Amino acid sequence: MSETTASSPEQAAAKPAAKPKAEKPPAIEELPFDEFITTHYLPALTKAFGKQGVADLTLDFGNSQVHGVWAQGLRQFTVYFSKADINAQKAFSCADGGRSPSTIEPFLIDERKAPLDLLVFGVIQRLTAQKWLSSN
Numbered sequence: 001m002s003e004t005t006a007s008s009p010e011q012a013a014a015k016p017a018a019k020p021k022a023e024k025p026p027a028i029e030e031l032p033f034d035e036f037i038t039t040h041y042l043p044a045l046t047k048a049f050g051k052q053g054v055a056d057l058t059l060d061f062g063n064s065q066v067h068g069v070w071a072q073g074l075r076q077f078t079v080y081f082s083k084a085d086i087n088a089q090k091a092f093s094c095a096d097g098g099r100s101p102s103t104i105e106p107f108l109i110d111e112r113k114a115p116l117d118l119l120v121f122g123v124i125q126r127l128t129a130q131k132w133l134s135s136n
Contacts, residue, residue, distance in 0.1 A: 029115050033084035036116075037061050044120045052124065052133040068123075074098055075132055079107060079123060086114045092126055 028040050042059045045068065049057045057070040064081040077094040078101065090108055093101035108114055108122045127133055 029086060036086060040116055041119060044116055045123060048120045048124050077127060094130060
C-alpha cells in the first residue's frame with residue numbers, strides 16, 4: 001500500500017501567507033490639481049527662483065492660474081491652465097514696470113505630459129529669455 005500525503009488544514013495554515021503588494025503612492029503629477037499646485041508646484045517655483053537670486057517672490061494660486069510677483073512688485077508672470085489639469089493647455093504672460101501683461105502666449109504646447117520639473121523649468125526658461133533673472 002502506498003501512502004498519499006495530503007495536506008492537512010494545519011499544514012496549510014503553517015505556510016506563510018503571500019504578502020500583499022505594497023501599493024505605491026501616486027506620482028505627484030497624479031495628485032488632484034489643487035493639491036499638486038499648492039503642495040509641490042508653488043514650493044518648487046519658490047526654490048527655483050531662489051536659486052536665481054530672487055528673494056522677494058510672492059506666488060498666488062486661484063482660478064487655475066499661478067501668479068508670481070517679485071522685484072518689489074515690478075515684475076510679474078502668470079501661468080494659466082485651461083482647466084484643473086496640469087496636462088491641459090497652458091498659457092503664459094509676463095509684465096514689468098507694474099503694468100498689465102500685453103500678451104498671453106502658449107506655454108509648453110509641444111509637451112503631452114507636464115511633470116513638475118518641466119513646469120518649473122518652463123517658467124524659469126521663459127523669464128531668463130526676458131533677461132529678468134540674475135543669472136543673465
